[in-house]
Amino acid sequence: MQHTAIALIELGAVFFGLGILGRLAWRIGVSPVPLYLIGGLAFGQGGLIPLTGIEPFTELASEIGVVLLLLLLGLEYSAAELVTGLRRSWSAGLIDVALNAAPGALVAVMLGWGPTAAIVLAGVTYISSSGIIAKVLGDLGRLGNRETPVVLSILVFEDLAMAVYLPILTALLAGVGLVGGLGTVGVSILAISLVLVLALRYGRYVSALVDSPDPEVFLLRLLGAALLVAGVAAQLQVSAAVGAFLLGIAISGSTATNATRMLTPLRDLFAAVFFVVFGLNTDPSAIPPVLPFALLLVVLTTTTKFVTGWLAARKQGIRRMGRARAGAALIARGEFSIVIAGLAVGSGAVTGQLAALSTTYVLLMAIIGPVAARVVEPVAQWAVNSRASART
């Protein structure tokens, strides 16, 4: 068979398979991300069937997937929301960083993977999945609850933290020393502040630059701008993903709403490729040795995220049941943990086992998170009741 024909058949089979997995995921009420990872694991390196000939496409497509994931994250929040969110949640946000980055770093050190891997794994365990959490809160009808603004503002803080973290990570992975690393941090903080000010004051001009009443022109301009900004950011060592995130923040108002509507299907497509490629590049035979550590991380970081949410909600004067709901809602990890691990593994600066550990961890957390959010109320109610009956 012709080379192109094989590639098309393989790609078609992959997408069709993902479609079936995605349908299954929403039907059983979990995020499709873990299923895409499993799909990727089943094929490729060490999997059942090696896929060959589609790497040039999938490699670039998964890069675009990361850019689109972060662009849409930026579009989701307006600059004003980010600033007020930061003002309201900085103390809870710092507790979040301290409690949830530490377990990842600790396990990496325990495994003797070195400081860079420690920073990578810290990011993987820190960042909650805003995609999964927003979906779960909506599905469970909790958007009007008093703990929900607390949960959402923690997510806002995490996303801003990503904008500082990713450039540091990029610099470290590129092998830049401490001084160079500090330099890029300076550049990125400067860039973030600049973009926030720009977006607050002159957001409509940035929006006008990409906006067009014609959907075709709009899509091309938007995608073009995103890839340009991402590419330039990558060249400046500030990480392509952060460039796209900042562009997303700068685009505001109705342009942002339209852009989200237009790009969501594209994001879903390319992000799916990204998750599959991550799974493909992970050797399933590397999972059993790291499984105990993945389980340890699951137990530790489920607890620490729960405590984070509990404390943040308590600070806002929310009762115990609401605190428990806030804690459980935050547990899910997903797409951004894989983005971080993907950056690290792609650079080749960390051990391949990190991919296996991250995959296993995210697989578990993306499933445990929504389940925890669902069962927290009955479980907490049962705990309250049994304590009450023990007293009498």
Next chain:
Amino acid sequence: MTPLPGLGTQQEFTTGSGRRIGVITYRDGRMELIVSDPRDPDKICAATDLNGEETSTLANLLGAPQLVGKLTEQQREVTGVTTWQLPLVPGSPYDGRALGETEMRTRTSVSIVAVIRDGSVHPSPRPDFVFAGDDLVVMVGTAEGLRAANEILENG
């Protein structure tokens, strides 16, 4: 107002009985009415989507008595003038006829300031406004005039 980053905003108040009632306004303009759980005020127990028309109907259902109250309040200063809200029963002689045909002001010196129909307020109705059964007619006048007006609406 509480921002819900990425979704929209939420506005709410707490009632005397300790329940929160609020409205979530989503980015796309959709609105949702929320009511908190009596056992756990942090949690909502009821939520319903409302489109533009439904929100104004709800606002009028709740606001109509307020309108009459406000008018009464304003007219208290003018001695001898009060506001009444009278139903136009189905089958009244004016059911299906225009407001002008009642010749209300000429006959009783009473002014019809608003008509409330199906929860929506029609303020300052013109003489060509056509009455229907179950309309609530808001009128301003002297007590005597209003009694006469009631008589006209009922018996012609």
